[in-house]
Amino acid sequence: MSMTATATLQTITRADVEDFLFAEADLIDAWKLPEWLELFTDDAHYFVPSTDVDPGARPNDNLFYIADDRFRLGERVKRLMKRTAHVEFPHSKVRHIVGNIRILERDGDDLKISTSFIAHRTKNAVTDVYFGTGLYRLVVRDGRLAIREKRSILASDGLRQQGRVSFIL
Amino acid sequence: MAAPLKKVVDNDRLVDDDREGQRFRVSRTAFVSKEILALERANIFDKVWLYLGHESELAKPGDFLTRSVGGRTLLFTRDNKSKFHALMNTCPHRGARVCRERSGNAKSFQCFYHGWVFGLDGALRDMPGKESYPPGFAERSTSSLQPAPKFDSYRGFCFVSFNPNVESLPEYLGNAREYMDIVADQSEAGMTVVGGTQEYSIRANWKLLAENSYDGYHAATNHATYLEYLKGTTGGLVPIQLTGSGRDLGKGHGVVEYRAPWGRPVAQWIPAWGDDGKKRVEAIYDNLMSRHGKERADRIALYNRNLHVFPNLVINDIMALTVRTFYPSEPDFMTVNAWALAPVQEDPGDRSARLFNFLEFLGPGGFATPDDIEALEQCQDGYSNLAEVGWNDISKGLTKETPSFDDEAQMRGYWTEWNRRIYGA
Numbered sequence: 001m002s003m004t005a006t007a008t009l010q011t012i013t014r015a016d017v018e019d020f021l022f023a024e025a026d027l028i029d030a031w032k033l034p035e036w037l038e039l040f041t042d043d044a045h046y047f048v049p050s051t052d053v054d055p056g057a058r059p060n061d062n063l064f065y066i067a068d069d070r071f072r073l074g075e076r077v078k079r080l081m082k083r084t085a086h087v088e089f090p091h092s093k094v095r096h097i098v099g100n101i102r103i104l105e106r107d108g109d110d111l112k113i114s115t116s117f118i119a120h121r122t123k124n125a126v127t128d129v130y131f132g133t134g135l136y137r138l139v140v141r142d143g144r145l146a147i148r149e150k151r152s153i154l155a156s157d158g159l160r161q162q163g164r165v166s167f168i169l
Numbered sequence: 170m171a172a173p174l175k176k177v178v179d180n181d182r183l184v185d186d187d188r189e190g191q192r193f194r195v196s197r198t199a200f201v202s203k204e205i206l207a208l209e210r211a212n213i214f215d216k217v218w219l220y221l222g223h224e225s226e227l228a229k230p231g232d233f234l235t236r237s238v239g240g241r242t243l244l245f246t247r248d249n250k251s252k253f254h255a256l257m258n259t260c261p262h263r264g265a266r267v268c269r270e271r272s273g274n275a276k277s278f279q280c281f282y283h284g285w286v287f288g289l290d291g292a293l294r295d296m297p298g299k300e301s302y303p304p305g306f307a308e309r310s311t312s313s314l315q316p317a318p319k320f321d322s323y324r325g326f327c328f329v330s331f332n333p334n335v336e337s338l339p340e341y342l343g344n345a346r347e348y349m350d351i352v353a354d355q356s357e358a359g360m361t362v363v364g365g366t367q368e369y370s371i372r373a374n375w376k377l378l379a380e381n382s383y384d385g386y387h388a389a390t391n392h393a394t395y396l397e398y399l400k401g402t403t404g405g406l407v408p409i410q411l412t413g414s415g416r417d418l419g420k421g422h423g424v425v426e427y428r429a430p431w432g433r434p435v436a437q438w439i440p441a442w443g444d445d446g447k448k449r450v451e452a453i454y455d456n457l458m459s460r461h462g463k464e465r466a467d468r469i470a471l472y473n474r475n476l477h478v479f480p481n482l483v484i485n486d487i488m489a490l491t492v493r494t495f496y497p498s499e500p501d502f503m504t505v506n507a508w509a510l511a512p513v514q515e516d517p518g519d520r521s522a523r524l525f526n527f528l529e530f531l532g533p534g535g536f537a538t539p540d541d542i543e544a545l546e547q548c549q550d551g552y553s554n555l556a557e558v559g560w561n562d563i564s565k566g567l568t569k570e571t572p573s574f575d576d577e578a579q580m581r582g583y584w585t586e587w588n589r590r591i592y593g594a
Contacts, residue, residue, distance in 0.1 A: 048534055049365070050365035050366055050367055050368075051368070052271060052272075052364075052365060052366050052368075053364050053365045057364065057365070059521075059524060059525075059528075060517065060520060060521035060524065061363065061364065061517070061520055061521075061524070062363065062364040062365040062524075063363050063364065063365035063366070063367060063508065063509040063524060063527065063528075063532075064365060064524075064528060064534075065367060065528075065532055065533060065534035066528060066534035067524070067525070067528050072529070075398050075401065075536070076536070078398075078401075079394040079397075079398065079536055082394055084393040084394050085394050085540070086391065086540040086543045086544065087539035087540050087542060087543040088539075124546075124550075126372070157368065158366070158367065158368025158369060159367075159368065159369040159370070159533050160368050160369065160370055160504060161370065162369070162370075162533075163369050163370045163371055163372065163533060163542055164369065164533040164534070164538075164539045164542050165533055165534045166533075166534070166539040
């Protein structure tokens with residue numbers, strides 16, 4: 001990461017954000033999920049909403065695909081690193097392309113980021129495509145960027161073709 | 170199609186129910202054959218009652234939704250008098266889908282092709298150039314959106330049938346009604362579908378999901394990581410072993426009913442929900458007690474049920490309430506829809522806990538369902554060895570008087586009814 005350890009919310013540039021999100025994608029694609037988890041704050045959330053609700057819908061009164069708080073996100077990572085997470089054994093091959101990265105606003109301590117993502121997943125010689133909008137709330141912790149919220153909004157009609165979202169988007 | 174169809178039915182036994190030999194087997198042909206899928210469409214999906222949706226999904230007059238059911242495209246509406254209608258979503262003129270929105274509220278529907286306009290009840294209201302049609306044309310019943318041949322509801326669950334001579338819905342549901350009642354009785358204010366639908370697919374035969382939905386046997390291995398996760402939250406759960414029974418309900422319906430250590434918003438409290446949660450769950454339990462007495466209140470509150478209504482409706486009353494349907498587009502591909510059901514006017518804290526619970530286990534992003542999907546797909550792959558290894562075994566608990574929740578009695582009931590219908594009995 002090019003960012004220095006002295007970054008503040010005001011000095012973060014789009015290039016810093018891009019480097020951070022590219023590095024995040026690399027960790028996911030390499031299945032280095034424990035390292036990926038370290039990118040998150042202690043109060044972080046990871047959301048994948050169902051696709052027939054408003055993009056900003058809340059998981060307390062809407063059915064999502066994934067709505068993890070930091071504890072359950074940690075459990076998700078533990079699970080996915082086990083051989084008994086059958087859907088991901090052996091791990092599927094995954095590649096993320098993250099683009100159209102924009103800083104939407106600086107909102108208090110948070111940096112609101114929007115991306116477009118495409119992720120390909122291959123398992124048992126079947127390849128599926130996942131695509132949509134990534135909305136992040138980033139914060140600066142100890143001079144480094146960290147993820148307070150990641151919301152991956154699928155642009156497909158549900159998971160009608162892919163059938164599961166068993167890796168990290 | 171006729172020739173191979175005849176061969177499949179005449180020459181091969183698909184269900185080998187050999188009580189003397191203490192063996193119950195199902196031919197793997199049943200999972201891979203296009204001819205059998207054609208028979209399933211003709212003898213099952215075109216003949217029985219199929220779940221369409223829940224009344225709560227159309228909360229107000231004018232509300233509508235479109236949905237694929239049994240291979241048809243349907244328009245489900247609530248008219249100005251709050252009457253529900255299940256309409257075949259195809260213009261009686263040339264066939265275009267009349268309503269192309271997923272859901273909404275409308276006064277009428279206009280076909281975008283030639284502009285025919287229909288009411289919420291399907292009646293033709295207007296059409297461009299009507300002076301060119303014979304007198305009385307608009308009044309002909311064939312000029313309106315056609316209703317599904319049969320439509321009825323049971324305790325808020327709406328069903329259609331494409332068979333005009335189908336038995337009544339209550340008769341069809343039979344012993345499954347007892348379990349639907351337990352769901353409907355969970356709240357005095359009624360039950361509602363929560364916003365958001367899980368829509369996915371599985372690259373496997375649809376009957377594998379029917380079996381899987383009330384298979385208590387696979388938990389320890391297939392869901393090892395989920396059970397480890399539960400152990401990891403120890404202190405958060407209650408010390409209850411998984412125990413219970415499985416029942417063949419007749420007519421192809423089946424259920425497993427059992428105790429489990431997880432929290433049930435209605436109404437089994439777990440320490441993870443704290444003291445506030447305890448007060449709320451106690452109040453819900455007391456309300457159940459006053460309405461139903463202790464025995465039934467305990468059954469509603471403390472037992473879990475995975476109900477399967479033949480052929481493709483699952484109502485799981487477990488750590489959350491889920492309603493799920495599935496339909497085969499190919500022998501090795503099914504589409505799946507899943508909804509969360511909850512009491513109307515549920516406390517926000519309970520609603521939140523319920524949905525958190527739901528996602529922990531259920532759905533294509535949960536800690537358990539994805540491993541089910543993998544298992545079903547691996548079974549389907551395994552059936553490529555059909556010529557050498559031709560049978561599935563469904564004998565567990567065959568000689569027991571009271572089969573356990575992790576036996577296979579409920580599946581034997583399913584396969585017996587499936588077999589009866591495939592052979593046209």
